[in-house]
Amino acid sequence: MKDLIMARRLRFNGTGSGVNGCPAVHEDLDTGEVIIHGPALTDPDDIARLRHLGEGEVPIVVPRELLVDFGPKEVTRVPTIIGLDEFDRLFTQFEHTAWRLETRRRYSSDEVTDTYAQFTRGEPVNWEGVDAEWCAERREQTALGKRFERVRIVDNPPTPGQLYLLDNARRNSAVGEEIRSLWRAPTPNDSNSPTRTSGSSTRAWWPGSTSMRPTTSSTWS
Numbered sequence: 001m002k003d004l005i006m007a008r009r010l011r012f013n014g015t016g017s018g019v020n021g022c023p024a025v026h027e028d029l030d031t032g033e034v035i036i037h038g039p040a041l042t043d044p045d046d047i048a049r050l051r052h053l054g055e056g057e058v059p060i061v062v063p064r065e066l067l068v069d070f071g072p073k074e075v076t077r078v079p080t081i082i083g084l085d086e087f088d089r090l091f092t093q094f095e096h097t098a099w100r101l102e103t104r105r106r107y108s109s110d111e112v113t114d115t116y117a118q119f120t121r122g123e124p125v126n127w128e129g130v131d132a133e134w135c136a137e138r139r140e141q142t143a144l145g146k147r148f149e150r151v152r153i154v155d156n157p158p159t160p161g162q163l164y165l166l167d168n169a170r171r172n173s174a175v176g177e178e179i180r181s182l183w184r185a186p187t188p189n190d191s192n193s194p195t196r197t198s199g200s201s202t203r204a205w206w207p208g209s210t211s212m213r214p215t216t217s218s219t220w221s
Helices: 044-048 064-070 084-093 114-120 132-143 160-174
Strands: 010-015 024-028 034-037 097-102 147-154 177-183 201-205 212-216
Touching: 010 064, 010 084, 024 064, 084 132, 114 160, 132 147, 147 160, 160 177
Parallel strands: 097 147, 147 177
Antiparallel strands: 010 024, 024 034, 177 201, 201 212
16 A cells, blocks of 8 residues: 655745735645745756756746745744735725835846736736736725725836836726825935925825925825
8 A cells, every 4th residue: 555645834925926826935844844835946957057957947037036035034934924814805805905115126027027027018007807817806896996006116217117017007096095105215214316205294295297206194094
């Protein structure tokens, strides 16, 4: 009789995706081993340059931030991370507001999508039907009076990834999200910084607008 092989007990540590997907990091609760999945490295020239690639091994490409944010920081794991299913449920079980601060200059998961390819070719991006299940969930929750809000920190000039997200804001806004953008200041004391804070007012750039509008800080809460 064949020995029974027990399935690993895995914990989802996190994802670098702009929505709810890959690349992602998991951890074996019993062995402490880390499992990473993401887009495979397929270019033969790139693969030929890899050292110690064993038979049956598949090289993958993930953003550095994924490992920094969700990779182990110590030999013995300290934090407790909720699973992906539990994380997704937070967006239907919350009572009032789901708020997100986005500071990254790019998402590697965006760059492998058809919509990103359209955008970089200078073509109008058709957001109709993209992430349909995610959009339906947002519409359902906003119809209940709940709020989804994002604040995006944008470089001056914006990076290609940030410009893509500004275009993507059309889709997110259509399903009920409220998105606002702030210029990223080079240094807190730089007098040439595009972002200024005075009292309780901050200069905010709204997607789809070429002007800067003052917005009270209470708006973000």
